[in-house]
Amino acid sequence: xxxxxxxxxxxxxxxxxxxxxxxxxxxxxxxxxxxxxxxxxxxxxxxxxxxxxxxxxxxxxxxxxxxxxxxxxxxxxxxxxxxxxxxxxxxxxxxxxxxxxxxxxxxxxxxxxxxxxxxxxxxxxxxxxxxxxxxxxxxxxxxxxxxxxxxxxxxxxxxxxxxxxxxxxxxxxxxxxxxxxxxxxxxxxxxxxxxxxxxxxxxxxxxxxxxxxxxxxxxxxxxxxxxxxxxxxxxxxxxxxxxxxxxxxxxxxxxxxxxxxxxxxxxxxxxxxxxxxxxxxxxxxxxxxxxxxxxxxxxxxxxxxxxxxxxxxxxxxxxxxxxxxxxxxxxxxxxxxxxxxxxxxxxxxxxxxxxxxxxxxxxxxxxxxxxxxxxxxxxxxxxxxx
Amino acid sequence: xxxxxxxxxxxxxxxxxxxxxxxxxxxxxxxxxxxxxxxxxxxxxxxxxxxxxxxxxxxxxxxxxxxxxxxxxxxxxxxxxxxxxxxxxxxxxxxxxxxxxxxxxxxxxxxxxxxxxxxxxxxxxxxxxxxxxxxxxxxxxxxxxxxxxxxxxxxxxxxxxxxxxxxxxxxxxxxxxxxxxxxxxxxxxxxxxxxxxxxxxxxxxxxxxxxxxxxxxxxxxxxxxxxxxxxxxxxxxxxxxxxxxxxxxxxxxxxxxxxxxxxxxxxxxxxxxxxxxxxxxxxxxxxxxxxxxxxxxxxxxxxxxxxxx
Numbered sequence: 046x047x048x049x050x051x052x053x054x055x056x057x058x059x060x061x062x063x064x065x066x067x068x069x070x071x072x073x074x075x076x077x078x079x080x081x082x083x084x085x086x087x088x089x090x091x092x093x094x095x096x097x098x099x100x101x102x103x104x105x106x107x108x109x110x111x112x113x114x115x116x117x118x119x120x121x122x123x124x125x126x127x128x129x130x131x132x133x134x135x136x137x138x139x140x141x142x143x144x145x146x147x148x149x150x151x152x153x154x155x156x157x158x159x160x161x162x163x164x165x166x167x168x169x170x171x172x173x174x175x176x177x178x179x180x181x182x183x184x185x186x187x188x189x190x191x192x193x194x195x196x197x198x199x200x201x202x203x204x205x206x207x208x209x210x211x212x213x214x215x216x217x218x219x220x221x222x223x224x225x226x227x228x229x230x231x232x233x234x235x236x237x238x239x240x241x242x243x244x245x246x247x248x249x250x251x252x253x254x255x256x257x258x259x260x261x262x263x264x265x266x267x268x269x270x271x272x273x274x275x276x277x278x279x280x281x282x283x284x285x286x287x288x289x290x291x292x293x294x295x296x297x298x299x300x301x302x303x304x305x306x307x308x309x310x311x312x313x314x315x316x317x318x319x320x321x322x323x324x325x326x327x328x329x330x331x332x333x334x335x336x337x338x339x340x341x342x343x344x345x346x347x348x349x350x351x352x353x354x355x356x357x358x359x360x361x362x363x364x365x366x367x368x369x370x371x372x373x374x375x376x377x378x379x380x381x382x383x384x385x386x387x388x389x390x391x392x393x394x395x396x397x398x399x400x401x402x403x404x405x406x407x408x409x410x411x412x413x414x415x416x417x418x419x420x421x422x423x424x425x426x427x428x429x430x431x
Numbered sequence: 432x433x434x435x436x437x438x439x440x441x442x443x444x445x446x447x448x449x450x451x452x453x454x455x456x457x458x459x460x461x462x463x464x465x466x467x468x469x470x471x472x473x474x475x476x477x478x479x480x481x482x483x484x485x486x487x488x489x490x491x492x493x494x495x496x497x498x499x500x501x502x503x504x505x506x507x508x509x510x511x512x513x514x515x516x517x518x519x520x521x522x523x524x525x526x527x528x529x530x531x532x533x534x535x536x537x538x539x540x541x542x543x544x545x546x547x548x549x550x551x552x553x554x555x556x557x558x559x560x561x562x563x564x565x566x567x568x569x570x571x572x573x574x575x576x577x578x579x580x581x582x583x584x585x586x587x588x589x590x591x592x593x594x595x596x597x598x599x600x601x602x603x604x605x606x607x608x609x610x611x612x613x614x615x616x617x618x619x620x621x622x623x624x625x626x627x628x629x630x631x632x633x634x635x636x637x638x639x640x641x642x643x644x645x646x647x648x649x650x651x652x653x654x655x656x657x658x659x660x661x662x663x664x665x666x667x668x669x670x671x672x673x674x675x676x677x678x679x680x681x682x683x684x685x686x687x688x689x690x691x692x693x694x695x696x697x698x699x700x701x702x703x704x705x706x707x708x709x710x711x712x713x714x715x716x717x718x719x720x721x722x723x724x725x726x727x728x729x730x731x732x733x734x735x736x737x738x739x740x
Contacts (some may be wrong), residue, residue: 090664101645102645103644103645123641125647130642132638136638136639136641136642138639138643138656138657139661140657149646149648150646200646203647237619295712
């Protein structure tokens with residue numbers, strides 16, 4: 046804790062965690078650059094919290110090492126690590142007022158005059174002017190959002206090398222959660238400390254983080270910037286867990302810089318660069334496209350579609366109007382439930398359930414995945430967390 | 432009533448039944464309180480009033496006792512038996528401290544470290560209650576018997592030299608000394624300390640320990656700053672449940688002590704049952720009650736448990 050100014054990334058080298066015969070985290074290599082906002086995203090039980098706790102020192106890895114900069118901290122107890130945690134349940138000390146809660150870490154390090162720093166933290170997390178004045182409140186007198194701010198202040202006041210956030214927004218209602226996401230992002234930019242944020246909320250991860258690691262079954266499925274993960278998912282899990290994807294089973298007709306595939310008679314094209322696997326002629330490929338990339342026209346207007354676009358015919362099975370857009374479910378021979386989101390700019394009165402339609406999109410917006418995967422991986426978890 | 436009836440006539444009879452029903456409902460809590468109130472009246476308030484009146488009576492068994500508002504009894508009883516009062520408080524206080532020192536680590540272990548042995552250990556804590564208080568205390572007479580193995584070992588390791596020097600044992604005897612009485616009290620009241628301690632420790636969220644560790648607190652500091660303060664309700668109720676009955680106890684001093692270790696409970700018992708001086712016995716009881724009440728009030732104020740969640 047003396048070298049908080051020392052620069053350094055968080056490096057996990059081959060760390061894993063077993064509980065008896067159960068493997069919570071498979072050997073994992075991860076480098077979290079200093080000063081970044083890093084999110085570990087996954088459904089419950091995917092090993093993200095265990096990974097976080099191994100960085101904090103609350104769990105000892107079964108194998109591998111944890112380093113902060115040049116310093117290896119694998120076997121260091123939590124109270125000797127320059128790392129602080131914002132816990133899921135906040136874990137504020139109920140017998141201390143908020144001033145003492147925030148000052149706790151400083152006092153443990155023998156710092157006597159804490160008033161100035163505590164006040165700075167109260168301002169940073171915007172607890173409000175009244176929070177600086179005596180008598181200070183006890184945690185149970187605060188609302189969920191305020192407790193959250195105290196928990197963040199209590200951890201940040203120590204200027205840790207890394208701040209770990211274990212689903213800190215899970216207990217807040219939706220509106221407050223959105224607000225706190227922006228707050229945390231602002232605080233991170235202001236203090237420049239590395240934030241490692243664990244969440245099961247893909248929207249939260251994408252809003253806040255510079256880099257997201259999607260975890261599934263104790264492994265990292267894919268790592269990258271939010272837009273990169275969204276546009277170029279490399280597994281069906283990522284494709285389904287981050288937003289919604291239409292995945293179509295197809296067989297490869299021809300390869301080259303452009304790959305042509307056929308699915309129930311329809312020929313679709315996609316750039317070879319957007320395939321996460323090397324397509325082989327005659328082999329299978331899962332072709333994916335995001336619902337908002339697809340345009341919809343009534344069948345009789347098919348001639349208006351520009352040449353070179355991917356086209357599929359179908360029938361509208363269902364439509365739901367959600368204000369900014371309309372979400373359609375299309376029954377197509379290619380895929381029984383294709384989702385299409387259409388912006389409500391000019392609404393075509395002919396697009397009603399039962400109407401025959403043609404779906405078309407830019408082949409550039411198509412991605413290809415290895416067909417040897419579960420096509421539905423990651424789907425249920427999305428519904429669960431929604 | 433019918434829909435065609437004139438409104439004033441229809442409303443008049445409608446009101447009383449509603450009123451009666453709500454009255455009945457409002458009385459329910461009092462009916463539920465009744466058994467408890469009757470119990471307290473018969474077994475607490477009446478004996479207290481009777482005792483209070485006894486304490487200001489004068490007379491003798493042959494001539495009968497009369498209320499003469501003779502408050503002098505209180506002063507006489509207090510000054511005459513001051514040594515026994517002080518001894519009771521000292522023994523009860525020592526036993527309470529010993530119970531806390533022995534009980535806290537055990538309660539901590541059961542609450543945080545016992546895992547699947549937790550329930551078994553809790554059963555073992557209350558297991559002594561399956562035998563009579565008297566039998567258990569008599570058993571200590573055997574354990575601490577002169578020349579018995581326990582005393583022999585204590586003698587050999589020089590423990591008894593130290594305790595003799597402190598004046599709580601005599602030579603190579605433990606029985607009939609203050610040490611024996613305090614041992615008996617500690618043993619008998621230990622479960623009353625452990626159970627409340629366990630209850631309050633068990634309620635502590637272990638994530639608070641993690642959070643404190645995460646915030647640079649060493650395990651010792653975690654205990655001092657988080658665990659112990661949060662277990663204060665258990666410490667307070669445990670010490671009260673031990674100290675209050677121990678200060679009025681007479682069985683341990685009777686069976687394990689001697690005439691030099693008489694506690695105030697022994698005095699009250701003999702005043703009532705042997706000397707038959709009822710006014711003095713009643714006055715002593717009230718004095719003890721007043722002392723304990725004052726001490727407990729001061730203690731609770733100092734411990735400041737009302738601040739705890």
